[in-house]
Amino acid sequence: MTRILAPLACLVATGYATAPVLERANGPSAQTCSQLSSAFGSAFHWPQNDNFTIWDAKQQEVHPACRVEPSSANDVAKILDTLVSHCERRGSLPKPGRFQFSRGGVTVDLNRLSGVEILQGDTRARVGGGATTVKVYEALESQNLSFVGGRVGSVGMGGFTLGGGTSPFSNKYGWSLDNVYEYEVVLSNGTITTASETHNPDLYFALRGGGNNFGIVTAFTVRTFSQGPVFTSTTTYSANQSNQVLDKVYDLYTDKSLSSDKEMGYDLYYSYSSESDRFTLSGTQRYGKPVPNPPVFAALDRIPTLSRNTNIGRMSEAVDGTDSMGTTRHLFATLSVAPSRSLLSEGLRIFQEEVEAIKHVPGLVPSFISYPLQRNAIKAMKQRGGNALGIDRDEPLFLILISTAWSERTNDADVNRMTVNTIERLNATANNLGVASRYKYINYASAAQASTVFSGYGDENLQRLRRIQKAVDPRGIFTSKGLWRGFVKLL
Numbered sequence: 001m002t003r004i005l006a007p008l009a010c011l012v013a014t015g016y017a018t019a020p021v022l023e024r025a026n027g028p029s030a031q032t033c034s035q036l037s038s039a040f041g042s043a044f045h046w047p048q049n050d051n052f053t054i055w056d057a058k059q060q061e062v063h064p065a066c067r068v069e070p071s072s073a074n075d076v077a078k079i080l081d082t083l084v085s086h087c088e089r090r091g092s093l094p095k096p097g098r099f100q101f102s103r104g105g106v107t108v109d110l111n112r113l114s115g116v117e118i119l120q121g122d123t124r125a126r127v128g129g130g131a132t133t134v135k136v137y138e139a140l141e142s143q144n145l146s147f148v149g150g151r152v153g154s155v156g157m158g159g160f161t162l163g164g165g166t167s168p169f170s171n172k173y174g175w176s177l178d179n180v181y182e183y184e185v186v187l188s189n190g191t192i193t194t195a196s197e198t199h200n201p202d203l204y205f206a207l208r209g210g211g212n213n214f215g216i217v218t219a220f221t222v223r224t225f226s227q228g229p230v231f232t233s234t235t236t237y238s239a240n241q242s243n244q245v246l247d248k249v250y251d252l253y254t255d256k257s258l259s260s261d262k263e264m265g266y267d268l269y270y271s272y273s274s275e276s277d278r279f280t281l282s283g284t285q286r287y288g289k290p291v292p293n294p295p296v297f298a299a300l301d302r303i304p305t306l307s308r309n310t311n312i313g314r315m316s317e318a319v320d321g322t323d324s325m326g327t328t329r330h331l332f333a334t335l336s337v338a339p340s341r342s343l344l345s346e347g348l349r350i351f352q353e354e355v356e357a358i359k360h361v362p363g364l365v366p367s368f369i370s371y372p373l374q375r376n377a378i379k380a381m382k383q384r385g386g387n388a389l390g391i392d393r394d395e396p397l398f399l400i401l402i403s404t405a406w407s408e409r410t411n412d413a414d415v416n417r418m419t420v421n422t423i424e425r426l427n428a429t430a431n432n433l434g435v436a437s438r439y440k441y442i443n444y445a446s447a448a449q450a451s452t453v454f455s456g457y458g459d460e461n462l463q464r465l466r467r468i469q470k471a472v473d474p475r476g477i478f479t480s481k482g483l484w485r486g487f488v489k490l491l
């Protein structure tokens with residue numbers, strides 16, 4: 001959840017939540033790193049004098065052989081050429097039944113590719129592939145503009161947008177991936193190209209949900225729109241109000257007379273705090289206009305609260321930007337379901353039971369988070385040839401995220417077990433209620449769920465994505481047998 005990284009190696013990639021701890025480079029990567037060091041000077045870093053930090057402590061433990069910070073698409077192409085030719089010389093490019101394992105990868109850190117340039121009468125902006133959400137909001141706000149960005153300021157543009165990108169503005173404009181007009185991409189052979197509805201339309205389709213399987217995206221041309229201050233309110237409720245809150249939240253998510261208010265967004269949270277030894281239900285109301293108490297939330301606002309914090313301000317202030325880096329362990333897992341009021345109550349009950357069993361884990365902060373993919377956002381997925389997610393329905397889809405933070409490596413197995421159990425039980429309940437969905441949001445999927453993410457896009461989209469992958473990357477550099485193996489792979 002930080003700036004976008006593209007870890008590459010001579011046959012090892014780091015970069016996934018459960019990646020093994022890799023040792024320092026020896027052999028092949030060290031040679032490649034030396035070559036990059038000569039070419040990139042102060043934009044190159046050996047690990048022993050690198051203070052680089054990454055959001056998740058598990059990933060912080062994965063030591064790359066070196067890190068390089070390209071400043072342009074040309075630099076990215078040069079790095080890729082260096083890595084690929086090095087591996088080719090060693091005869092270790094993927095061939096069936098023949099590839100080796102080496103330690104320590106090369107981290108390609110796109111953080112210098114973070115410019116934001118406003119184009120064409122304020123209707124679009126070119127955003128660097130390594131820009132963080134809060135930086136994009138800030139750059140656009142100087143002109144009273146905004147874009148379809150996320151809720152967490154430190155998240156990088158690349159991974160967020162390539163996977164989907166749910167936003168407080170999604171009820172109005174759709175997900176981030178449906179608001180990209182053009183991608184600038186470096187392909188595995190070092191070619192710099194663009195993909196839009198009219199140029200490379202297949203690649204354009206694939207990049208709208210296909211993740212890191214096609215190339216390294218160095219710039220996104222995105223929709224911008226006039227935007228003033230937004231309303232945000234976070235409210236907590238006592239346990240005896242849960243049913244009432246869930247009733248009203250369910251209405252907000254499903255009742256057309258409420259969800260047709262496109263300024264509206266609402267996220268539901270059920271979290272455990274070890275400090276207070278308590279589970280708390282809370283919600284964040286979002287409204288795209290500076291209205292103090294938007295009428296769309298009137299029914300919810302009649303329910304007594306334990307606390308309520310309200311703010312009217314710019315998006316850059318409303319996003320949560322205070323993540324600590326590299327010290328806390330995190331695990332996400334996800335499920336999507338058709339609207340169901342019973343599933344919400346059952347979901348909280350199941351989550352609570354599973355968390356109760358691991359309450360001893362130090363630093364434990366687990367949350368059950370849910371919000372809908374609204375009808376308008378689903379409709380927006382059909383624009384410009386459609387995206388790869390395979391979501392086509394007349395009713396909303398509820399996304400559920402089980403997100404857990406904790407402190408110690410010795411508890412990884414406890415948290416994994418809690419998460420797997422919760423998802424399995426939620427899924428069984430969804431199946432019983434007839435509301436299960438094949439779709440899993442890639443940016444919330446756990447490593448254990450990675451192998452079923454793309455099949456959740458539907459068989460036709462899966463096959464199409466694989467064909468496009470083979471066409472743009474015939475040597476499989478960006479596949480699970482290539483040089484960039486982390487995250488969710490098509491092949």
Ligand SMILES: *[C@@H]1O[C@H](CO)[C@@H](O)[C@H](O)[C@H]1NC(C)=O
Pocket residue numbers: 051052
């Ligand atoms: C890391 O080192 C760079 C270059 O020496 C410096 O500019 C930066 O502030 C340091 N960051 C942290 C988090 O210490």
Ligand SMILES: *[C@@H]1O[C@H](CO)[C@@H](O)[C@H](O)[C@H]1NC(C)=O
Pocket residue numbers: 142143144
């Ligand atoms: C942005 O909006 C504010 C408030 O309406 C206005 O005072 C300011 O001049 C605007 N800035 C630009 C660059 O248009």
Ligand SMILES: *[C@@H]1O[C@H](CO)[C@@H](O)[C@H](O)[C@H]1NC(C)=O
Pocket residue numbers: 238239240241
């Ligand atoms: C609900 O719980 C709160 C404290 O958590 C308490 O003050 C309130 O009286 C309770 N309401 C009912 C109707 O039981």
Ligand SMILES: *[C@@H]1O[C@H](CO)[C@@H](O)[C@H](O)[C@H]1NC(C)=O
Pocket residue numbers: 335423424427428431436452
């Ligand atoms: C949910 O259950 C269905 C049917 O048993 C199964 O095919 C699917 O893989 C399960 N999904 C998850 C996320 O466990």
Ligand SMILES: *[C@@H]1O[C@H](CO)[C@@H](O)[C@H](O)[C@H]1NC(C)=O
Pocket residue numbers: 187189191471472473474
């Ligand atoms: C690079 O790959 C693309 C996609 O396969 C191809 O169209 C292009 O011709 C290749 N460029 C070179 C220089 O080989």
